[in-house]
Amino acid sequence: MEKVVYEWFLQYQDRVNMSGELILQKAKDTMKILYPQQESEHQFSQGWLEKFKLRHGIKSFRRFGESGSVDVQDMEKKLEAIREKIDKFPMKDVFNMDETGLFYRLQADHSLATKQLEGKKQDKERLTVVICCNEDGSEKIPLWIIGKYAKPRCFKNVNMSSLNCHYRANKRAWMTSVIFEEYIRWFDSRMHGRRVLFVVDNCPAHPKNIEGLQNVELFFLPPNMTSKIQPCDAGIIRAFKMHYRRRFYRQVLEGYELGQSDPSKINVLEAINFAVSAWTINVHQDTIANCFRHCKIRSGDVLPRNLEDESVDIRELEVVINNLGYRNRMDVNSLLSYPGENDSCSEVQSLEEIVSTVLNGEDEVEDDEERHVEVVTRKEAIVASRTLHNFWLHVENTPPEIVDAIRKIRDELQRESTFQKRQTTLESYFTKLP
Numbered sequence: 001m002e003k004v005v006y007e008w009f010l011q012y013q014d015r016v017n018m019s020g021e022l023i024l025q026k027a028k029d030t031m032k033i034l035y036p037q038q039e040s041e042h043q044f045s046q047g048w049l050e051k052f053k054l055r056h057g058i059k060s061f062r063r064f065g066e067s068g069s070v071d072v073q074d075m076e077k078k079l080e081a082i083r084e085k086i087d088k089f090p091m092k093d094v095f096n097m098d099e100t101g102l103f104y105r106l107q108a109d110h111s112l113a114t115k116q117l118e119g120k121k122q123d124k125e126r127l128t129v130v131i132c133c134n135e136d137g138s139e140k141i142p143l144w145i146i147g148k149y150a151k152p153r154c155f156k157n158v159n160m161s162s163l164n165c166h167y168r169a170n171k172r173a174w175m176t177s178v179i180f181e182e183y184i185r186w187f188d189s190r191m192h193g194r195r196v197l198f199v200v201d202n203c204p205a206h207p208k209n210i211e212g213l214q215n216v217e218l219f220f221l222p223p224n225m226t227s228k229i230q231p232c233d234a235g236i237i238r239a240f241k242m243h244y245r246r247r248f249y250r251q252v253l254e255g256y257e258l259g260q261s262d263p264s265k266i267n268v269l270e271a272i273n274f275a276v277s278a279w280t281i282n283v284h285q286d287t288i289a290n291c292f293r294h295c296k297i298r299s300g301d302v303l304p305r306n307l308e309d310e311s312v313d314i315r316e317l318e319v320v321i322n323n324l325g326y327r328n329r330m331d332v333n334s335l336l337s338y339p340g341e342n343d344s345c346s347e348v349q350s351l352e353e354i355v356s357t358v359l360n361g362e363d364e365v366e367d368d369e370e371r372h373v374e375v376v377t378r379k380e381a382i383v384a385s386r387t388l389h390n391f392w393l394h395v396e397n398t399p400p401e402i403v404d405a406i407r408k409i410r411d412e413l414q415r416e417s418t419f420q421k422r423q424t425t426l427e428s429y430f431t432k433l434p
Contacts, residue, residue: 010177
């Protein structure tokens with residue numbers, strides 16, 4: 001119940017005249033929704049209210065219409081105020097975070113977007129991906145990914161800490177105020193011993209009154225300027241999506257070549273792996289730094305003369321899409337700016353919707369439509385590593401770092417195998433003792 005009331009508070013604090021009486025009433029309304037069969041109305045005391053405020057760091061209520069930032073009418077003056085703020089921090093300590101929707105099974109075919117074609121329709125299963133990086137591109141923060149299902153079947157027996165990302169879930173797979181606050185506190189702990197500026201837009205799911213941050217100063221961009229001056233919107237998200245799509249369509253093409261009936265039906269785990277690889281491997285430091293400079297949010301910023309050439313990656317994406325033989329193929333720009341995909345922040349929800357979102361996030365819900373992937377045994381992994389090693393040894397002009405990486409994988413597999421055998425031997429020895 002308290003999670004629902006707090007989520008409601010975060011969404012509505014800047015939109016209504018917030019008061020203790022209103023919070024108490026919403027607590028009562030929440031109990032009615034959660035327990036509709038209960039005849040008597042649950043009562044909440046002032047003592048409960050004070051403890052609620054204490055638990056969530058609520059020290060005062062801002063009246064509706066009051067602003068937490070200077071109201072400057074002229075856009076150029078607003079930009080100067082932004083520069084003045086950012087100039088106080090070195091580039092390595094200025095971060096921008098933004099969310100983007102991701103239709104992770106999207107087909108590059110206009111026909112599927114408008115009508116059924118041979119029994120198929122456009123798949124708009126979505127994730128929200130939270131992207132964050134600093135101004136000079138030296139730090140790419142691990143992705144947070146938000147899905148619809150708390151525990152998809154494909155997560156079974158998966159070591160989630162090995163994915164190099166964080167996963168959360170709610171009914172819409174959108175950013176919410178609760179997830180945003182959790183993210184900020186997690187980010188604050190990562191910045192231990194530093195003082196950094198966290199630049200973010202004015203999405204309804206981004207509450208402003210997060211108390212107790214030790215290392216992070218939140219800085220909210222003016223809502224009417226976000227599309228022009230937010231670095232993640234200036235090409236960073238586009239680069240991420242291009243590399244995600246490239247990886248996705250390569251696997252789809254590979255699946256058809258291997259005789260799979262519908263290789264585009266990837267599950268959430270596969271989508272997460274594509275997303276993490278695209279972000280950590282393919283989005284380069286120069287791309288990020290150029291996008292920050294392009295926005296001119298620091299004094300002296302000029303448009304970069306030599307933008308990173310992404311034409312090779314785009315050509316590869318186009319070639320793969322052409323090879324898939326779509327009847328009404330999308331061009332790359334349409335594919336990277338698909339209508340509705342970028343909706344990622346929740347609008348203000350009704351109390352009933354908040355209850356549903358909170359309850360859904362706690363349920364163990366499985367996606368029945370996703371493709372099942374067999375768990376690979378250690379023995380199978382060892383055989384596969386040998387096969388890969390032999391393959392690359394016989395490919396002309398193989399980069400040495402590829403073979404070195406496979407050797408490291410084989411060494412780790414052998415180390416694990418040796419440890420397991422040693423454990424088995426010791427256990428067998430001790431069981432034989434009288």
